[in-house]
Amino acid sequence: MAKYIIKRILVAFPVLVAVSLILFIMLNVVPGDPVTVMMREHIKPELIEVFKERMGLNEPIFVQFGKYVLNALRGDFGMSYKLKRDVSALILEAFPHTIKLAIYAALVAWFIGIPAGIFSAVKQNTLVDRAFMSFSLMGVSLPVFWAGLLMQYLFAFKLGWLPVTGYYSPKYYVLPAIVLGWQSAGTIARLTRSNLLEVMKNDYIRTARAKGLGEAVVVVSHALKNAMLPVVTMMAMQVAGLLGGAVMTESIFGIPGLGRITVDAMGTRDMPLLQGSVLFITAIIIIGNMVADLLYAFLDPRIRVE
Amino acid sequence: MMTNLAANRAADRITDIESGIQGAAAQEMLVIKDLKTHFFTQKGVVPAVDGVSIRIPEKQVMGIVGESGCGKSVTAMSILQLISRPGRIVGGSIMLDGEELVGKSVRAMRDIRGDKVSVIFQEPMTSLNPVYTVGRQVSEAITVHRHVGKQEARQQVIEMFKAVGIPEAERRFSSFPHQLSGGLRQRVMIAMAMVCQPKLMIADEPTTALDVTIEAQILHLMRRLEEKSNTSIMLITHNMGVVAEICDFVYVMYAGKVMEQAPVFELFDHTKHPYTKGLLNSIPKPTEEKQRLYNIKGMVPNLLRLPKGCRFSPRCEYAMPECRESEPELYDCGKNHKVRCFLYQKGQGGGADE
Incomplete structure (x- = not known):
């Protein structure tokens, strides 16, 4: 087990290097350099050159990249051009907001998605099933920016139950968590339902019934554990995705999380900050996938390493 | 040749089988009377089990034989009431050790499943x-x-x-x-x-998924357990070799009905129904060098469109005009042997026999 984890972590490094290289090239290809974006049009062209030289932006891109990687290995991810602060400090400041939102959203997704999926499967083709499934379909297909704005309008502006934007108390997280969680809940409910229906056709379900077990025990103990294998994997990856920052949700609800600083960094061509946050998000996704694999092995004895 | 197979059984089994022939004296563990389990599909009613009567005395191995889709598994699942929709028991009675199972509540059936009646399925994997x-x-x-x-x-x-x-x-x-x-x-x-x-163990093709050496081991194990305990066994199979190996009494089913029933040696030695003969002839014989294996002509009828008269008549080599007109009953041929065939109607006995 430990060996497997170490192997996965070692494999993660080349992935991180590759991601930052691609990002580096992409940022050099797109028009607009950080100095011009920061200084706007009133600045003299000579001054731009001076700044570029000073920031090392005139060096060949591979030299820039090499320096970046070497510094990053030492734990130095550079300074934000715009905010003039350490990138790692900025990320660590933003991350708790994202974690909070991710946890709330995941709780919404699990506590709604899983029961909805089970009920739908057990009551297949009934009104309950149809209602749950339409609701999930809406969650999956409504764009967050639209659902988010509508909810803000209804619950914050019209009804005044909840604050519109901000991040000052748990109350502020209710709407963003529902918007974000609804989406994941929809996927979870649909996957749970279809897997459970599939598993219920298996011979071992007939065996369980033939043993004299009640229908509830058959579903919960014999079917659900098998049906949840792919669902748990997906849930782990969803959480990784949520921890990587929900760009839309954070922007709409004014939460200064990872997604927000990444988008802001993109707008200002704040390369060190953008690099740093993208690398951080990549690392989280890699860890999420690893956790998903480990969970799968933990739940399914057939792929457990002897 | 079947007699040879059967003779391979241990000598002490013979006495058991003989007592099985006397049958009536033994305590009945399971009595199914005129069981009807139908499936209500969109295309119509499928009479998967259509008036089947079966009795299993205590401590006996009873075989149900037939092609796929003849209703043997549905009969077994009817006992446990594990018929999946749109199927349901529409008539008849199932008495387990004197206790009526048809019409029992879901809760009461749950207590019976796995305790008084248990099942072994085909695919152990x-x-x-x-x-x-x-x-x-x-x-x-x-x-x-x-x-x-x-x-x-x-x-x-x-x-x-x-x-x-x-x-x-x-x-x-x-x-x-x-x-x-x-x-x-x-x-x-x-x-x-x-x-x-359990009082009754239903084995639904328990050895079909296993190779032949393992099959023999499993069959002997079942036989041994049955002898040691008070459990009766209902063995569902399409394999006549398996029947010869461990059954005491055999029911041959076709298209939802019992076609022939007899103690195992009687059935193999004095096969009567043309369908049973066909089944036995389809077994390869090591003593004969035949190019092609015998097979019963035609296909199992669609239960939605059953032929008029005897269900087997379209495929039967001995079919007579009356076979296509009316359905035969189960005629008693003595020695606990019953056949659903006009050839054995009273006064005509032994028509197609040898």
Whole structure:
């Protein structure tokens, strides 16, 4: 087990290097350099050159990249051009907001998605099933920016139950968590339902019934554990995705999380900050996938390493 | 040649079989009378089991033989009332040890399943839950019906594992199904079926998924367990060799009806129904060098469009005009042998016999 984890972590490094290289090239290809974006049009062209030289932006891109990687290995991810602060400090400041939102959203997704999926499967083709499934379909297909704005309008502006934007108390997280969680809940409910229906056709379900077990025990103990294998994997990856920052949700609800600083960094061509946050998000996704694999092995004895 | 096969059985079995022929004297464990299980599909009503009567005396192995789709498994599942929709029992009676099962509540049926009536299924691989240890799955059969602790259940399971010949029973208790061979998995299934000492064990093609050497072992194991306990066995198969190996009495089913029923030796030695003859002729004979294997012409009829008269008449070599007009009853031919065929109507006895 430990060996497997170490192997996965070692494999993660080349992935991180590759991601930052691609990002580096992409940022050099797109028009607009950080100095011009920061200084706007009133600045003299000579001054731009001076700044570029000073920031090392005139060096060949591979030299820039090499320096970046070497510094990053030492734990130095550079300074934000715009905010003039350490990138790692900025990320660590933003991350708790994202974690909070991710946890709330995941709780919404699990506590709604899983029961909805089970009920739908057990009551297949009934009104309950149809209602749950339409609701999930809406969650999956409504764009967050639209659902988010509508909810803000209804619950914050019209009804005044909840604050519109901000991040000052748990109350502020209710709407963003529902918007974000609804989406994941929809996927979870649909996957749970279809897997459970599939598993219920298996011979071992007939065996369980033939043993004299009640229908509830058959579903919960014999079917659900098998049906949840792919669902748990997906849930782990969803959480990784949520921890990587929900760009839309954070922007709409004014939460200064990872997604927000990444988008802001993109707008200002704040390369060190953008690099740093993208690398951080990549690392989280890699860890999420690893956790998903480990969970799968933990739940399914057939792929457990002897 | 079937007699040869049957003669391979241990000599002491013969006496049992003879007592089976006298049949009527023995206590009846299961009496199915005129059972009708129909499936209500969009295309119409499918009479999968259409007036089947079966009796199994105590401590006997009763075989149900027939092609796929003849209603043998549906008959068995009707006993447990595990018929999936749109099927349901529409008539008849199922008496288990004097207790009527048809019309029992869901709750009451649950208490019977696994306790008084248990099942072994065809596919030991898919019939065990892959995410639980086999020990846990067998223990569950005990704990759901008996008030015993986990430890005691574990002890009983290990005892049972030993009884069904699972080596290293303690270690195997915590094995997962995928870690066991097909034969061992089927032994686990048998252990699960026997652990509550049921009155009736239904074996639905228990050896079809196994290779021939394992098949013989499993059949002998079932026979041995049946002799040691008070359990009757209902063996569903399409394999006449399996029937010859362990059954005392045989029912031959075709398109939802019993076509012929007789004690096993009587059936093999004095086969009467043309369908049964066809089944027996389809078995390759090691003594004959035939190019092609015999097969019964035609196909099992669509139960939605059953032929008029005898259900087998379109495929029957001996079919007479009246066979296509009206349906024959089960005619008694003596020696506990009954045949649903006009050839054996009173006064015509032995028409197609030899």
